[in-house]
Amino acid sequence: MGEMANEFPDAMVTGVDMSPVFPTTIIPTNCRFLQHNIVLQPLPFPDNTFDYVHQRLLVAGLKPCDWVYVVQELERVTKPGGWIELVEVDGHGGNNGPLTQQLWTWVELTLKGRGINVNIGTQPGLNNLMEQAGLVNIKHEVFNLPTGLHGGKIGTLLKENEQAFWVAMTPTVIHGTGIDVQEYEDTIIASAAEVEVYKSYHTFYSACGQKRICPLPPLQSPDFGESSPVSPIPAPLSPRLTFARSNIK
Numbered sequence: 001m002g003e004m005a006n007e008f009p010d011a012m013v014t015g016v017d018m019s020p021v022f023p024t025t026i027i028p029t030n031c032r033f034l035q036h037n038i039v040l041q042p043l044p045f046p047d048n049t050f051d052y053v054h055q056r057l058l059v060a061g062l063k064p065c066d067w068v069y070v071v072q073e074l075e076r077v078t079k080p081g082g083w084i085e086l087v088e089v090d091g092h093g094g095n096n097g098p099l100t101q102q103l104w105t106w107v108e109l110t111l112k113g114r115g116i117n118v119n120i121g122t123q124p125g126l127n128n129l130m131e132q133a134g135l136v137n138i139k140h141e142v143f144n145l146p147t148g149l150h151g152g153k154i155g156t157l158l159k160e161n162e163q164a165f166w167v168a169m170t171p172t173v174i175h176g177t178g179i180d181v182q183e184y185e186d187t188i189i190a191s192a193a194e195v196e197v198y199k200s201y202h203t204f205y206s207a208c209g210q211k212r213i214c215p216l217p218p219l220q221s222p223d224f225g226e227s228s229p230v231s232p233i234p235a236p237l238s239p240r241l242t243f244a245r246s247n248i249k
């Protein structure tokens with residue numbers, strides 16, 4: 001969540017049932033990690049704390065009603081004039097072969113059974129959620145990233161990520177759909193070649209929005225040339241560049 005000020009401790013646990021999966025080897029000096037379930041408790045930061053807040057790939061963790069609350073909560077901890085950036089992927093991709101399509105159908109069915117909407121990028125849309133939270137100057141972008149060797153380094157990483165996601169979802173999908181575990185695992189293996197043949201891709205949604213600058217207090221003297229007391233905060237980098245940079249390891 002952007003850069004945290006030094007007054008926050010190095011590590012905090014403020015929520016339950018979240019896995020403590022943090023980097024252990026490469027940790028920037030201005031970075032702190034926090035284990036927190038945003039649905040169960042408000043973020044443990046005062047109002048107006050951060051210049052920039054980034055949230056990515058929560059689509060499989062949040063229900064539609066959670067989304068409205070979460071974006072409002074991100075808005076609360078952002079400084080007036082600061083920026084929020086959301087990046088999500090849809091739950092089915094495109095140019096799928098039959099096996100890849102089958103996997104996404106199983107995953108979507110499983111998540112739907114848990115009340116999760118995998119199409120939050122379009123229903124209602126990240127920009128719509130930002131509008132509901134009162135953000136302004138919202139910019140929304142939709143782009144496809146290839147899955148597989150046909151997409152170069154990014155495509156190769158995305159394919160690895162996708163395969164790892166399906167494997168990690170094994171117990172959840174088996175429980176959610178009742179399918180045979182061997183069939184599920186065989187489908188994952190076979191899909192690895194299929195995405196290259198069909199040139200599959202994923203659709204990503206990104207949105208940036210700015211928190212309103214509070215209205216100026218009443219002027220004490222009729223000096224209408226005075227500028228805003230809040231320094232303008234420059235817009236973040238293009239969402240596309242931010243995504244690429246943070247996914248190339």
Ligand SMILES: C[S@@+](CC[C@H](N)C(=O)[O-])C[C@H]1O[C@@H](n2cnc3c(N)ncnc32)[C@H](O)[C@@H]1O
Nearest residue numbers: 018019036037038039040055056057058061062
């Ligand atoms: C697909 S991972 C994305 C991780 C990281 N944001 C990224 O883009 O690489 C989904 C993350 O959402 C987190 N998550 C899911 N539900 C959450 C909740 N209610 N509160 C906080 N984090 C949650 C999970 O712990 C997991 O780390």
